[in-house]
Each structure stands twice: as C-alpha cells, then as structure tokens.
Amino acid sequence: MAQRTPWSLSGTLRGMFAKPAIDDDTWDDLETALITADFGPDITDAVIDELREQVRRYNTTDPTDLKRMLRENLEERLARLDPTLRLTARPAVVLVVGVNGVGKTTTIGKFAKFLGNYGRSVVVGAADTFRAAAVEQLATWAERGGAQIVRPQQPGQDPASVAFQTVEKAVREGIEIAIIDTAGRLQTKSGLMDELAKIRRVIEKQTEIAEVLLVLDATTGQNGLAQAEAFIEHAGVTGLVLTKLDGSAKGGFVLAVQERTGIPIKLVGQGEGIGDLTGFTPHVFVQNLVG
Secondary structure (H helix, E strand, O other): OOOOOOOOHHHHHHHHHOOOOOOHHHHHHHHHHHHHOOOOHHHHHHHHHHHHHHHHHHOOOOHHHHHHHHHHHHHHHHOOOOOOOOOOOOOEEEEEEOOOOOOHHHHHHHHHHHHHHOOOOEEEEEOOOOOHHHHHHHHHHHHHOOOEEEOOOOOOOOHHHHHHHHHHHHHHHOOOEEEEEOOOOOOOHHHHHHHHHHHHHHHHOOOOEEEEEEEEEHHHHHHHHHHHHHHHHHOOOOEEEEEOOOOOOOOHHHHHHHHHHOOOEEEEEOOOOOOOEEEOOHHHHHHHHHO
C-alpha cells in the first residue's frame, strides 16, 4: 500500500496558487487551508479580509500576487514581537517552565547544544526534584548538549535550593548561562506557582533572571496553550519555545499562540535530534510555511 503524504499547508497552497486566476473557490480553499493549519477562526477571518481588500486595491486576479501578499501579511504579523533572546547578563539565568510531557527536558538539552554552538558555556539545574526520572533524563540530555549539571543532593530536595546552587556555581566558575528546569505539575496549580515564585525569589537574591521560557508542544495546538495559561498568568514568561513543529500541518498555531499571548516565540524545535532547536526567524518560517 502506498504511503499517504501528510497534509501540509505549503503543499495545499502550491496547488491553489497554480490556478490561472483568483476566483471564489480560491478564497474558500484558502480559508479551509488556514483553519486546517490551526490559525484559528479569528486570525483566518482577519487575514482573508485584509487579503481581499489588497486584491481589490491592486485590481489583480493573479494567484502569484495573492501568494506574495499572504506571505507578507503573515510575516508582518509574526514580526510584531521581537524574537531575540536576551542573554547578555553574566551569568544569564533562564528559567524553563511548561506542563509535563511537552518536551521540556529534551528542549533544555537542545538549548544547551544551541548555545554551545555559539561558544557559550552552560550549566543546567535539575530543579524538577519531584520526579527522580526527570533528573536522570535531564542529566542525559545535558551531557548530549555539552553542559554541566547541578543535581539535587538528596531526593525531593527543595527545588529553590537546587536553583540557588546552580546560579552559585555559574557565578563562582564564570559559566555564562544557567538554565533551570522546573516542575511541570504538582498536586495543585497554586502549589506549582508558589514553587516557581520561590525559585524566582531565591535566584533574584543573586542575580536577575534573563528569560523565562515556556515550552509548548505545537501538535497539541490550542489545547496545549489552554493547559499552559497558568504559567503565562503567574510565571512572568518572556518567550515561547515551540517543540514538535514538524512540517507545516500545525504551522498556523505559531501565529495564533503569539497573537493570543502577546509573548514572542524565541525558539522552535523541528525534530528529535540534539541539533534540532533553532532561533525563530519570521521570514524563514513563513517562507517554509507558504512556499
């Protein structure tokens, strides 16, 4: 049996824009494609209204023009927020937060590798002390990413004290970047947020926090975002990391999440390998999404 090619936005648009002229079907097909790619109804309606207006203004029926306009529209929307990582402080402390299961631990290993590629020294703090497996998994990924690791000295050690020791080590040894892993789930949401607040206070006694990165799984789309709202509300999130952004089937979620949260996407993961996390560049992303 032949394998079915997975649906992608770029493939669908390629067929759509190959037609000789823009017609009513073009608009219907474009709307369906954007909804299928997880842009959400509000953004889809807004984008299509703006494109219809542009097509009218320029009096064009050429699908190539529409493709260019779509690309420019999405790029402009994505570029409203600055994706630059702010890691100039020494040490630059990065808190990584997110619901369990989104790929937080692997993301930290990939992020360490990403920073190492730029010649930065990295230490990782295993402050998700509630799950012994999380510490072991983090140690494996930190090693793959070429980073040192600070582990809890005993099971169930206070997460804030692990965070403190991590930053202390970075200061003492002149390590440029300290990445702190945090718990993704406790018995209660308020317990989890209190824990994060305590970690923040302890770190801020030593130095400022450069970034608080929230990891989201792109394949869970809007549901994943709903689960993570408590972090956005309470954790002082400064940037988003999207994992499992393979292909363009869920590509619209990238724009939807940025518009809904008002928080810039700073890193994207597009595979399972240690080198698969990259900085987010709206121009490149839209080019791959629209084709």
